Amino acid sequence: MSNEVNIRIFCYEAAEEMIARHFIEQITTDQTLGCHLIECNLYETFLGICSDMDILDTIPEMENTDGSVFLLDQLHSAISESEFIEKIQEKGSCKKGDVLLLTGVGDVFPFMRVHKMLEALQPYYSDIPILVMYPGAYDGNYMKLFDRLTPNPYYRAFNVI
Numbered sequence: 827m828s829n830e831v832n833i834r835i836f837c838y839e840a841a842e843e844m845i846a847r848h849f850i851e852q853i854t855t856d857q858t859l860g861c862h863l864i865e866c867n868l869y870e871t872f873l874g875i876c877s878d879m880d881i882l883d884t885i886p887e888m889e890n891t892d893g894s895v896f897l898l899d900q901l902h903s904a905i906s907e908s909e910f911i912e913k914i915q916e917k918g919s920c921k922k923g924d925v926l927l928l929t930g931v932g933d934v935f936p937f938m939r940v941h942k943m944l945e946a947l948q949p950y951y952s953d954i955p956i957l958v959m960y961p962g963a964y965d966g967n968y969m970k971l972f973d974r975l976t977p978n979p980y981y982r983a984f985n986v987i
Contacts, residue, residue: 833983869933907946
């Protein structure tokens with residue numbers, strides 16, 4: 827691919843989330859695929875990180891007491907892309923023929939932004955294709971979550987369709 831990172835974005839409308847989840851269930855259990863999909867739900871990964879840090883139960887109270895903005899600032903300072911990468915790597919190492927399938931992108935917002943996650947993943951998964959199930963739009967230059975939020979620049983991925 828002429829030194830391009832092998833990242834593909836599968837965009838769908840957020841209103842079709844249940845259809846996308848059904849599709850994900852089908853492809854992750856399909857034994858006839860010519861590759862091995864390693865699904866990583868970013869929201870479940872986030873919850874796992876919070877559980878490991880023993881803060882999961884305190885999050886609702888912190889939000890009620892100090893507000894959503896304070897909570898988000900605290901979580902961003904405590905949980906970075908590196909914690910996500912460590913948790914993803916706990917699933918096992920990827921090898922030739924594997925594809926890392928990132929799901930839960932809409933659910934993990936605003937705790938993690940997928941364009942930042944993809945930047946952080948590139949050095950660790952340079953030989954493994956990454957497929958992102960993205961509830962929004964990607965025009966090859968900008969990712970727009972839910973096709974409503976302020977777009978973020980991201981230039982190293984390709985649309986699946």
